[in-house]
Amino acid sequence: MTSNYGAEQIQVLEGLDPVRKRPGMYIGTTGPRGLHHLVYEVVDNAIDEALAGYCDHIEVEINADGSVTVTDNGRGIPTDIHPTTGKSALETVLTVLHAGGKFGGDSGYKVSGGLHGVGVSVVNALSEWVEVTVWRDKKVHTQRFERGVPIGELQSKPDHETRTGTRVSFLPDTQIFTGGIEFDYSTLSGRLRELAYLNAGVKMTFTDHRPDEPHEEVYFYEGGIRQYVEYMCREKEALHKDIIYVSGERNGIQIEVALQWCIDAYSDNLLGFANNIRTIDGGTHLEGLKAVLTRTFNNLARKRNKIKENEPNLSGENIREGLTGVISVKVPEPEFEGQTKTKLGNTEVRGLVDSMVGEKLNEFLEFNLPIGDSILEKAIQAFKAAEAARRARDLVRRKSVLESSPLPGKLADCSSRDPRESEIYLVEGDSAGGSAKQGRDRKFQAILPLRGKILNIEKTDDAKIYKNNEVQSLITALGLGIKGEEFDPSQLRYHRIVIMTDADVDGSHIRTLLLTFFYRYQRELVDQGYIYIACPPLYKLERGKNHYYCYSERELQQKIAEFPANANYTIQRFKGLGEMMPEQLWDTTMNPETRTMKRVEIEDAAKAEELFTILMGDRVAPRREFIETHGARMNLTDLDI
Ligand code: 0RA
Numbered sequence: 001m002t003s004n005y006g007a008e009q010i011q012v013l014e015g016l017d018p019v020r021k022r023p024g025m026y027i028g029t030t031g032p033r034g035l036h037h038l039v040y041e042v043v044d045n046a047i048d049e050a051l052a053g054y055c056d057h058i059e060v061e062i063n064a065d066g067s068v069t070v071t072d073n074g075r076g077i078p079t080d081i082h083p084t085t086g087k088s089a090l091e092t093v094l095t096v097l098h099a100g101g102k103f104g105g106d107s108g109y110k111v112s113g114g115l116h117g118v119g120v121s122v123v124n125a126l127s128e129w130v131e132v133t134v135w136r137d138k139k140v141h142t143q144r145f146e147r148g149v150p151i152g153e154l155q156s157k158p159d160h161e162t163r164t165g166t167r168v169s170f171l172p173d174t175q176i177f178t179g180g181i182e183f184d185y186s187t188l189s190g191r192l193r194e195l196a197y198l199n200a201g202v203k204m205t206f207t208d209h210r211p212d213e214p215h216e217e218v219y220f221y222e223g224g225i226r227q228y229v230e231y232m233c234r235e236k237e238a239l240h241k242d243i244i245y246v247s248g249e250r251n252g253i254q255i256e257v258a259l260q261w262c263i264d265a266y267s268d269n270l271l272g273f274a275n276n277i278r279t280i281d282g283g284t285h286l287e288g289l290k291a292v293l294t295r296t297f298n299n300l301a302r303k304r305n306k307i308k309e310n311e312p313n314l315s316g317e318n319i320r321e322g323l324t325g326v327i328s329v330k331v332p333e334p335e336f337e338g339q340t341k342t343k344l345g346n347t348e349v350r351g352l353v354d355s356m357v358g359e360k361l362n363e364f365l366e367f368n369l370p371i372g373d374s375i376l377e378k379a380i381q382a383f384k385a386a387e388a389a390r391r392a393r394d395l396v397r398r399k400s401v402l403e404s405s406p407l408p409g410k411l412a413d414c415s416s417r418d419p420r421e422s423e424i425y426l427v428e429g430d431s432a433g434g435s436a437k438q439g440r441d442r443k444f445q446a447i448l449p450l451r452g453k454i455l456n457i458e459k460t461d462d463a464k465i466y467k468n469n470e471v472q473s474l475i476t477a478l479g480l481g482i483k484g485e486e487f488d489p490s491q492l493r494y495h496r497i498v499i500m501t502d503a504d505v506d507g508s509h510i511r512t513l514l515l516t517f518f519y520r521y522q523r524e525l526v527d528q529g530y531i532y533i534a535c536p537p538l539y540k541l542e543r544g545k546n547h548y549y550c551y552s553e554r555e556l557q558q559k560i561a562e563f564p565a566n567a568n569y570t571i572q573r574f575k576g577l578g579e580m581m582p583e584q585l586w587d588t589t590m591n592p593e594t595r596t597m598k599r600v601e602i603e604d605a606a607k608a609e610e611l612f613t614i615l616m617g618d619r620v621a622p623r624r625e626f627i628e629t630h631g632a633r634m635n636l637t638d639l640d641i
Contacts, residue, residue: 014097016148019125023176026122035177036187038123042070042168045120047195047276049074050202051330055165059205060192062183066210067129067171076136076164079154088154090134094124094145120168124148126177127170135163147173185215193219197231198276198328200224225258225326232269232324232610236262239322239378240371246360250352254330257289257357261322261375266382267520268320269609273328274336274344280602283337283344285329288353290316293323296361297372297379306376314379321382329353340602408473412437412447423496424477425534425590426450428510431578436500439582439590446494448477450510471517480522489528497525498597500534500589502576515600515608523605531600536577536589543569549588551596 019026027034027041039060049055055074062068078089085092098119124130125148134141140159144151172181185208196204196219203220221227226243239261247256272279272286279286294316301307301314335345365372407413410433416422424446427433433449440447450470479493499514501507511533518525525531537549539556543563550556556571563569574580580588589595 016095016097016121016125019097019122020148020176023126027126030177031179032184032187035172035181036183036191038126038170038172039068039070039183039188040191041123042068042120042170043192043195044276046070046072046074046166047199047202049166050199056201057203057205059207060188061207062185062188062210063169064209065171066181066183067169068183069167069169071165071167073163073165076134076141076166077132079134079136079139079141079156088141088143090132090141090143090154091150093119094121094130094132094143095148095150097121121148123168123170126173128173128175130168130170132169133167135159135161135165138162189217194228194278195219195276197221197225197228197326198273225256225328228271228326229258229260229324232271233260233262233265236324237264239263239374240368244361244364244371246357246364248356248360250356251348252332253349253352255285255353255356256328257325257353259323259325261378262324263322263378265322265324268317268323268325270320270323270325270327272344273326274349275330275334276328277336277342279336279342279344280606281338281340281343284346284348284350285327285344285353288350289325289327289357290320291350292354292358292361293319296358296365297376300365300372301376301379304373304376306373306380314383315386318382318386319375319379322378327353406476408448408477410449411473411477412440412442414440414442414444414446416444419493419495422446422494423498424448424494425498425500426474426514427577428501428507429578432500432502432576435578435580435582435585436590437582439580439584439586441586441590445590446477448473450474450514474517478522489524492525492530495530496532496597497530498532498534499600500536500577503536503538503574504576507576512608515605518600519602519605519609523602526600526602526605529599529601531605533598533600534589535596535598536574536580536585538574540572540574540584541569542572543567 023030023034027037043058043060046055046058049072050058052074055072057073059071060068061071077093080089081087082089082092085096087095098121124145127145128147130145132141132143132145138159138161139156141154141156143154174181189206192204192206196202201220201222201224203218205216205218207214207216223230226245229243244259245257247254249255270286270289272282272289274283274285294314297319298307298313302309307314329344329349331344331346331349333346337343337345412433414422414424421444423444425436425440425448427436427447427449429451430449433447436447436449450473477493478497479491499511501511515526515531518531535551537551538553539550541548541550541556541559548559550559560569577585577589587594
């Protein structure tokens with residue numbers, strides 16, 4: 001082992017005051033997302049220890065008091081005294097901004113970056129208290145901090161064991177996180193599972209001690225992203241048995257790719273990660289991968305005489321049809337771009353991915369001719385289907401030009417012609433549509449009732465989608481064109497597109513489906529923030545002449561708890577929007593003065609798309625299981641990550 005960390009390597013930077021003054025600068029928001037970033041920050045440090053080869057178990061616990069504990073079996077934060085600060089390295093790491101990152105050296109791979117990677121000191125600054133325990137040098141070292149300030153010195157006691165590692169417990173500060181400090185189980189479990197997939201061999205244990213019976217889950221994947229792809233394809237029928245996997249390192253950049261084509265899938269689902277961060281907006285790693293796939297399979301197709309000399313190449317989309325894949329790169333100095341910093345910008349990565357994957361994929365295909373052939377067969381089918389779809393679209397376009405696309409009959413339009421003030425509510429069924437039509441302000445609110453399940457997009461192709469009546473009404477009502485053509489925001493007839501469905505499983509199903517449609521076919525609408533989710537109440541609580549609308553079971557229980565012990569009250573549960581009086585719907589859900597709406601972000605839609613594949617899969621059994629176990633959770637709060 002060459003690493004020799006001395007405290008002197010820490011450079012003295014700034015204290016923590018700026019973090020408490022402007023938390024948003026460090027963690028993005030002080031809402032739920034920022035709150036959860038605190039956990040990710042500590043976990044990232046432990047992951048870095050794992051990537052450096054010193055840690056293989058990370059335990060995350062939500063404690064009964066709402067605090068979080070992260071324990072790893074790494075080397076432990078150094079505890080020796082820093083020559084210039086005169087304080088321990090541990091205290092320095094916890095109280096000095098960016099100090100943790102200054103332990104670069106030869107300790108291995110420092111991967112945190114981009115979204116997080118701000119340092120544990122930020123967690124310390126934004127916590128009511130932090131307690132750190134380090135096992136190192138046969139001693140147990142502990143220190144406590146409150147709002148970033150050390151409470152007493154570092155305490156060191158002899159340890160009878162020789163274990164090493166770090167434990168960080170913290171309670172987020174309610175003075176900072178004014179919206180509350182409640183951690184969401186599924187948000188954390190989702191991320192920890194993802195990290196376990198991305199870092200093969202690292203065991204993640206997640207325990208929630210808040211319920212009476214603690215709930216524990218273990219995520220441990222020796223196959224890493226191969227198993228991730230396997231998991232994503234679990235309800236689909238594979239085109240080839242073994243997942244295609246290539247990995248390697250070029251110019252200090254680690255590249256890993258896992259690919260699986262499925263027979264019964266028609267879109268492509270490629271997830272990109274850079275330094276363990278999901279790059280929703282893509283970037284150079286995905287560009288490199290797409291380019292090499294297109295080139296490799298076109299070359300193969302010509303070599304195998306599947307396309308003739310005078311025939312055109314297959315498009316990238318043809319080749320990726322039915323493909324599920326993960327690319328994970330680890331870049332020493334990542335550049336993240338875009339508004340949400342979720343696009344990898346390092347230009348060198350494109351070529352490195354292209355050449356590394358190209359070499360290894362060609363080698364793989366040489367030894368696995370039948371796999372290559374069946375992928376090509378599928379791509380050629382996709383090519384033919386796309387041709388048919390193009391003809392179908394031409395037909396639609398010609399028709400709509402001739403008829404100047406009349407608005408759908410069941411659209412109750414608003415009177416305003418100014419898209420900036422106009423809203424359209426997409427509601428499920430005629431009964432809810434009726435309430436909404438009567439309840440709305442017709443000046444700026446339009447209603448479009450959609451019948452039942454609009455259609456099964458996963459199982460069909462573009463041509464069928466555009467022929468579907470409900471989709472056609474949706475597209476014409478919104479004033480939109482066709483996928484693949486330039487999105488022209490000036491054509492959009494409403495700047496708020498509000499999905500308003502019942503708060504039950506069917507409602508969430510339809511919401512998922514609509515979000516998937518927008519995500520796949522009109523992504524600009526999501527990107528530009530035009531899509532919203534209405535939040536109708538679930539209950540009406542009446543007591544005497546007062547009434548309250550409650551938007552969750554918890555809110556209802558909280559309200560009831562405020563009543564005196566023997567209070568008389570009645571609860572009305574709204575089973576669907578159709579059950580609400582039009583004016584109730586207006587007051588609670590549609591009136592801009594009083595309503596709550598959630599703007600859909602790209603991650604929400606991406607999540608919906610993932611769920612959609614499960615919900616719409618051909619096999620009924622896993623789908624039922626999914627709805628039974630997750631139906632209750634797939635509520636509106638899930639969209640508020
Ligand atoms: C600085 C230097 C070393 C390890 C760490 C920090 C470290 C930080 C955290 C935070 C959570 N878990 C952690 N584990 C380690 C290297 C120590 C050495 O060279 O022995």
